[in-house]
Amino acid sequence: MAKLGVLVYPRKLKERATAAPYFDNFAYRGLRAVIGEVDKRNHAVRYIAPHQIDECDFVLVSLTSAWDILSLIHYVPIRRRAKIIAGGQGLVNPRPFMQYLDLAVFGRAEGQINELIDGGRGANVLDVEKDPAAEGNYEYRQAQYLLGDEADTGCIRKCFFCGYGWTHRSLNRGGNYQASDDALYSSSEQFLSELRLTENVHYSAGLDGWSEASRRSVGKPFSNTSLVEKLKTLTEDAAARGWARLSLKLYMIHAYPWEKPLADYTGEMARALADLDGKLSSGRLVIFFKATPFCPEPMTPMARCLPCFDDAWRTMLKNQWLVYQGSHVEARIHMTVPSAAELAHMVFFRRAGREESSVAEMMSRPKYLSLTAGLKLAALSVRGVLGRLTDAAPWSGLRVPGLNPERVASQMGWTY
Ligand code: SF4
Numbered sequence: 001m002a003k004l005g006v007l008v009y010p011r012k013l014k015e016r017a018t019a020a021p022y023f024d025n026f027a028y029r030g031l032r033a034v035i036g037e038v039d040k041r042n043h044a045v046r047y048i049a050p051h052q053i054d055e056c057d058f059v060l061v062s063l064t065s066a067w068d069i070l071s072l073i074h075y076v077p078i079r080r081r082a083k084i085i086a087g088g089q090g091l092v093n094p095r096p097f098m099q100y101l102d103l104a105v106f107g108r109a110e111g112q113i114n115e116l117i118d119g120g121r122g123a124n125v126l127d128v129e130k131d132p133a134a135e136g137n138y139e140y141r142q143a144q145y146l147l148g149d150e151a152d153t154g155c156i157r158k159c160f161f162c163g164y165g166w167t168h169r170s171l172n173r174g175g176n177y178q179a180s181d182d183a184l185y186s187s188s189e190q191f192l193s194e195l196r197l198t199e200n201v202h203y204s205a206g207l208d209g210w211s212e213a214s215r216r217s218v219g220k221p222f223s224n225t226s227l228v229e230k231l232k233t234l235t236e237d238a239a240a241r242g243w244a245r246l247s248l249k250l251y252m253i254h255a256y257p258w259e260k261p262l263a264d265y266t267g268e269m270a271r272a273l274a275d276l277d278g279k280l281s282s283g284r285l286v287i288f289f290k291a292t293p294f295c296p297e298p299m300t301p302m303a304r305c306l307p308c309f310d311d312a313w314r315t316m317l318k319n320q321w322l323v324y325q326g327s328h329v330e331a332r333i334h335m336t337v338p339s340a341a342e343l344a345h346m347v348f349f350r351r352a353g354r355e356e357s358s359v360a361e362m363m364s365r366p367k368y369l370s371l372t373a374g375l376k377l378a379a380l381s382v383r384g385v386l387g388r389l390t391d392a393a394p395w396s397g398l399r400v401p402g403l404n405p406e407r408v409a410s411q412m413g414w415t416y
Pocket of ligand 1: 155
C-alpha cells in the first residue's frame with residue numbers, strides 16, 4: 001500500500017493577479033479528479049501540510065500557474081524520501097526547479113495516477129531520476145474524457161499567442177472556450193464575435209489586440225468595423241431587454257513585439273468606441289479592458305517572440321486608463337500584471353533553463369518577494385537574467401501531439 005499526500009500550503013507564497021494566496025482559491029478540477037481515481041483499496045490518500053511530506057511515499061503537487069512554482073521551491077525540501085509528483089496547467093518547463101520534483105506529468109492526467117504509483121511512465125511523464133537534464137522528448141497529454149461539469153476542452157481558434165488553445169485539443173470537436181469560474185461575469189468566456197446575451201448583464205470575452213493590425217497578426221482578425229457593429233448589436237439588445245447597462249470585460253494583450261508604448265496607443269480603440277457611441281441612440285455599455293502584457297507561451301507559434309520587460313508600457317497604459325467616455329459608452333483599463341518584474345517572473349518559469357535554478361531559488365525567497373517591483377527587476381538584471389530570457393529558446397522537449405506551431409511561426413516570419 002502506498003501512502004499518498006496531496007500537498008496543501010498553509011499559505012501560498014504568491015498568487016497570480018490580486019487573488020489572496022490561499023490554496024482554496026481555485027477549483028483544482030484536474031487534481032480532484034486524480035484524487036478520486038486513486039485505487040483506495042490499495043493506497044491511502046490524505047491532504048498534508050509541507051512538514052508531513054516525508055510521511056508519504058508520493059506527494060501530489062498541483063501547479064496551476066507560474067506562481068505556484070515559488071511555493072513548491074519554498075516548501076518542498078531538496079532532500080526527501082517522498083516522491084513529488086507535479087502536474088497542472090502551470091507545468092510547461094520544469095528545468096529551473098527539477099530538484100524539487102521527481103515526476104513531472106505534462107497535460108491532462110485523468111486515468112493515470114494508479115499507473116504512476118505502480119511505476120508506469122507514460123509519454124507525458126518526465127522521471128527526473130532517469131532524465132535529470134530534461135533532454136528527452138515528452139508529450140503534453142490530451143483529455144481522455146471530460147471531468148465534472150466540463151462541456152469540452154480546448155479552443156478551435158488557436159490564436160497564435162494562446163497557451164491554452166495550443167495545448168488543449170477539443171474532445172467533443174464542438175468546442176470553443178473553457179468555463180471561466182468567474183462569479184460576477186458570465187460563466188463562459190467567448191470570442192467577442194460570437195457573444196450572445198443570456199440573462200446576465202456582465203460578460204467576458206477576448207479581443208486581445210488594441211489595433212486591427214495587431215489582432216490580425218496574432219490570428220484573431222476582427223476589424224474595427226466588425227467590432228463597432230458587434231458592440232452596437234449587443235448594447236441595443238441589452239437596452240431592449242430593459243437593462244440599465246451592459247458590462248463587458250474584454251481581455252487585451254499589449255506589448256506585442258511589433259508594438260511601441262505611444263501617447264496615442266489606445267487611440268484607434270477610442271476612435272472605434274466614439275464611432276459606436278455616435279451610432280447608439282439608447283442603451284449603455286461599460287467596458288473594462290483587462291490589459292495583460294504579451295508573454296511568449298511554450299508550444300505556441302509565438303513561443304520564440306520577444307517579451308518586453310519595460311515598465312514604460314505600464315506608465316503609458318496608466319496614463320490612458322480612461323480609454324473613452326461618451327453618452328452611451330465608457331471604457332477603462334484594468335492592468336492584470338502589475339509590473340515588468342511580474343512579467344519577467346512569468347517568462348522565467350516558461351523559458352529558463354536548468355542552469356537558472358539558483359535564480360529560481362532566489363525568486364522564491366520571501367525577502368526577494370517583498371522587494372519593490374523596480375528592485376526585483378534590478379536584481380534580475382544584475383544576474384543577467386533578463387537578457388538571457390529575451391534570447392532564450394523555449395524548451396524543445398515538450399510537444400502537443402498532432403499540432404505544429406512551427407509551421408504557423410514560419411509563415412508569420414517568427415522563425416528560429
Ligand atoms: S485566446 Fe481565446 S479564442 Fe484564442 S485560442 Fe485562446 S481560448 Fe481560443
